[in-house]
Amino acid sequence: MAGRLEGKVAVVTGAAQGIGLAIATRYAAEGATVVLSDLDADRAQAAAAAIGPGATAVGCDVTDEGQVASLIAGVVEGHGGLDVAVANAGVAVVAPAVGQSLADWRKVIAVNLDGVFLTLTHAAGAMAASGGGSLVTIASVTAQAGSPLIASYAAAKAGAVNLTKTIAVEMRDHGVRANAICPGFIDTELVKPHKQTFADALGLQAMGIPDFDAFIAMKQGRYGTEEEVAALATFLASDRSGFCTAGEYNLDGGLRASLL
Numbered sequence: 001m002a003g004r005l006e007g008k009v010a011v012v013t014g015a016a017q018g019i020g021l022a023i024a025t026r027y028a029a030e031g032a033t034v035v036l037s038d039l040d041a042d043r044a045q046a047a048a049a050a051i052g053p054g055a056t057a058v059g060c061d062v063t064d065e066g067q068v069a070s071l072i073a074g075v076v077e078g079h080g081g082l083d084v085a086v087a088n089a090g091v092a093v094v095a096p097a098v099g100q101s102l103a104d105w106r107k108v109i110a111v112n113l114d115g116v117f118l119t120l121t122h123a124a125g126a127m128a129a130s131g132g133g134s135l136v137t138i139a140s141v142t143a144q145a146g147s148p149l150i151a152s153y154a155a156a157k158a159g160a161v162n163l164t165k166t167i168a169v170e171m172r173d174h175g176v177r178a179n180a181i182c183p184g185f186i187d188t189e190l191v192k193p194h195k196q197t198f199a200d201a202l203g204l205q206a207m208g209i210p211d212f213d214a215f216i217a218m219k220q221g222r223y224g225t226e227e228e229v230a231a232l233a234t235f236l237a238s239d240r241s242g243f244c245t246a247g248e249y250n251l252d253g254g255l256r257a258s259l260l
């Protein structure tokens with residue numbers, strides 16, 4: 001059976017590990033030619049080699065416009081076009097907003113908002129030149145509510161969702177679709193180092209909740225998996241989602257919908 005992304009050329013930022021790697025792996029399995037890009041070029045290279053012949057890697061810091069422009073131009077030149085771009089690269093600083101340094105704030109905004117702006121706009125331009133394509137932003141449910149300890153992260157994600165919708169509307173007549181995925185908590189390297197900080201700040205032990213994993217089980221049933229995000233990112237990249245644009249898709253086990 002033909003894959004759902006057969007013949008498509010895709011680029012994924014932050015693809016050396018975690019959610020980005022799962023998306024790149026799934027895209028390749030669905031028949032796409034995939035370019036894994038990451039700040040960590042060596043790790044991206046190793047990941048592409050593990051995926052196989054349909055995958056290659058390019059080092060790229062999404063905060064640097066020159067690097068993003070050459071990433072996109074290189075994909076178009078090397079593969080004859082660009083059909084799918086996933087703005088996935090992300091970082092987090094976990095600390096209260098009050099008292100946080102401007103440098104820490106800007107570090108997160110630079111990757112999670114400026115980086116999305118650069119990825120989406122450069123990719124959209126290339127797609128429009130060749131008849132269209134699909135942009136997928138990996139945002140977060142934190143875009144939709146106050147999020148203690150991750151103010152810069154949540155603000156950047158809210159901006160990224162809004163930017164994705166704006167680009168979707170601006171580019172509709174050029175055949176370019178754009179959608180945002182808003183995952184709840186996925187147990188990746190982005191989350192693991194901060195579990196104790198969250199548990200302490202939320203006072204979980206005093207409430208009889210043993211740790212952050214138990215809290216997540218209460219709020220969203222379990223952690224989501226990278227592969228579950230990749231499954232939705234595959235649908236949004238594929239022609240099956242042809243009428244889906246400017247959407248914001250939660251994938252969070254009910255976290256965002258629940259008051260209690």
Ligand SMILES: NC(=O)c1ccc[n+]([C@@H]2O[C@H](COP(=O)([O-])OP(=O)(O)OC[C@H]3O[C@@H](n4cnc5c(N)ncnc54)[C@H](O)[C@@H]3O)[C@@H](O)[C@H]2O)c1
Pocket residue numbers: 013014015016017018019020037038039040060061062063087088089090091111115138139140141182183184185186187188189190191
């Ligand atoms: N893990 C979660 O719970 C969760 C939930 C919602 C959304 N997300 C989002 O999913 C995306 C992937 O997160 P993850 O959990 O896989 O994290 P991760 O830390 O495992 O992976 C992030 C990747 O981004 C790369 N990266 C960081 N800065 C970069 C830069 N300037 N340029 C290029 N690459 C850069 C890192 O090298 C790394 O490979 C992020 O945007 C994150 O905000 C994660």
